Amino acid sequence: VGVVQLAGNITLRNGRDEHRIVEFDPYLIFRWANLPWNHYVNTSFALGEGVSYASSIPAIEKRNNANTKRLLNYLLVEATFAHPDYPQLQFVVRIHHRSGAFGLYHAGNTGSNDLGAGIRYLFN
Numbered sequence: 001v002g003v004v005q006l007a008g009n010i011t012l013r014n015g016r017d018e019h020r021i022v023e024f025d026p027y028l029i030f031r032w033a034n035l036p037w038n039h040y041v042n043t044s045f046a047l048g049e050g051v052s053y054a055s056s057i058p059a060i061e062k063r064n065n066a067n068t069k070r071l072l073n074y075l076l077v078e079a080t081f082a083h084p085d086y087p088q089l090q091f092v093v094r095i096h097h098r099s100g101a102f103g104l105y106h107a108g109n110t111g112s113n114d115l116g117a118g119i120r121y122l123f124n
Contacts, residue, residue, distance in 0.1 A: 005029040007048065011096070011114075015059055022055040023098075025074045042087045048076030052098045060112045061098070067108035073101035080120065088122040 007029050013021040027050025035043050052074035061068045078094040099111030 001030045002033045003029075003031040005031060008050075009096075013054070013058055017059045019056070021058055023052060025052045025096075026050050027074050027076060029076065029078075039084055042080075042082040042084050042090075044078075044080045046076065046078040046080075048074070048078070050074045050076075054098070058112055061110050065108045065110040067106075068100065068110040069105055069107040072098045072105050072107055072111065074098060088124065090120045090122070091117075092120045093117045 005028070007027055009023070009025040009027075011023040011025065013023060015021075027048040029046050029048040031044050031046040033044040037043065050073075052072050054070050054072075057068050057070060075097040076094060077097075078092060080090040080092050082088070082090045094116045096114040096116060097111065098113075100107030100109060102109070
């Protein structure tokens with residue numbers, strides 16, 4: 001692991017079958033960035049682990065399990081890509097995962113996934 005980061009998200013969920021849900025996710029990120037092909041495409045891969053608190057339980061998590069909770073485990077999987085001359089301007093793809101972590105949160109086998117993609121600029 002090249003870098004360990006402390007991070008957090010505030011996410012707004014708007015679904016067809018529910019009202020707006022606010023989600024808070026503090027987590028640690030373990031990032032690998034010193035890769036042999038970085039002189040062609042500056043790349044990093046990251047895994048994040050933490051907790052996720054939702055102001056209300058999302059409908060997708062209630063669909064197949066009545067035993068779910070507002071507080072669940074949070075897992076992040078992320079990859080970034082940048083031109084070697086402009087490493088601060090990155091294309092980011094990530095998976096945002098909430099789950100009961102196989103019963104660890106006494107929430108049964110429940111959870112949800114969201115995919116994201118975007119542009120990130122790192123200010124030094």
